Amino acid sequence: MSINLKGYTVLITGGSSGMGYEMARKLLSHGATVIISARNEAKLDKAYKQLSSEGLDVYAVPIDVSDEKSVTEAVAWFEKHFDHLDMLINNAGIGSNAPGMENLESNHHFYDIPIASVKAIVETNFIGYFIVSSKFVPLMVKNGRGSLIYVSTSTNTMTRKGQLPYGPSKAGAEAMAKIMAEELRDLGIMVNVICPGGFTDTGMAGTGVKEFFQKNNMEILQPTVMNKAILFLASSDSKGMTGEKIIANDFDEWLKNKGIEFDN
Template identity: 60%
Template sequence: MSINLNGYNVLITGGSSGMGYEMTKTLLSHGATVVIAARNKEKLDKAYETLNSEENDVYAIQMDVTDEESISKASDWYQEKFDHLDLLINNAGVGGNIKGLEEYRKSGQFFDIPTSAFNLIFDTNVLGYFLVSKAFAPMMIKQGKGQIIYTSTSTETMTRKGMVPYGPSKSAGEAMSDVLSKELQDQGVMVNVICPGGFTRTPLATPDMIEFFKKNNMPILEPTVLNRPILFLASKDAQNITGEKVIGSKFDEFLSDHNIKLDY
């Protein structure tokens, strides 16, 4: 069965690369209107140029999820252009590859983490999620339906040695998702978490991390790992799903556990 998402509106942060870009392609291929948002204008423009075609109804807006004014401008632009929002994917994130964590990656000692780097990761992965949801959730509440998604990581990664502050930031984001799912359910807005379920080849993965996984014959997931889960969450099959964590590499197990049968 082919899912028809014509008339279905999506806004995705961090949509210019990695899993965000792949999810965008999947949603567009099924007829959705997708707005990709990203901080880096050059990458955003390149992604838009690649995705833009007669078949794809895609738009791009520059937005920094750590800057409330930037988000407010993007929200105003969106509401002037569109009359509804069906799916908000909070996918923007930064990890251990950011500048300033070089010494920590070598020593593995948390006290080598600059406070500025710690703040940047939490500002992006937690505060950014809050600010973007704060700006766009009222639109969903007003229309009485919608879904908010948070892209996270595995529990093992959250608590693995050497994963401060990325792991704890994702743990905080998941806790907030759980709270939001309870607060918004009665207003028709579903809130769920998605994650790949293992090390994934994205811009967050440093060359030395990829080399480590290859050398030790450890699996490396591709950024397409969330394509089926996001398509499911955008479909009518998931209209009552909330407070869940959907793991890309274990998606079939999720469906089985919930007695859901899909033919896509």
């Protein structure tokens, strides 16, 4: 039986492209109302027009996740248009595409990274997750239910050579998600982490890295890799599930190990 998400409201940061856009499209295709957000308003408008042209129940609001004022304004806009938020997906992130990182050699050392780049990555991937959660989660608490999703990366990426500061920024976000899962458990809010489980072809991936994977015949995941997992987390099949980390590329095996049958 197909999952019916009519009446289910989702807000996703970084929703104008890549995995965020594909997750939005997946949830929309099952009847959800989805608000996509992004910092780049031109890209956001293009994504909104594409999805709305397909007759989907989509809205768009610009958000710079690292800017508290921007997030606060988005909350005010949301409250004018909607009376509940069922799922918040913290997906906006930057890495090798951060300003100042584009000119670094592939074999660079951590001391070659501009401090401004480090700040930008941490402000988006860690502080941004906190700001967005702290502003939007109270809407869920008010209704006594909700699902908070953190998009992360594979555990080995967090400490692998060459992954400063991206890896640690995601490790910090995962630790934050674990703490929030415990704090929100008794308030009816589920908090879970999902990650693709490998190199994924998105705008955050540098051209050089993609070429390296192609040259060495290594697997490159597509942005749609998260779709089945995010649909599961939006469905009633995941009710009460919190504090989990789901590797999207191994999602079917994860379901099997949990003894869960999921029809999407």
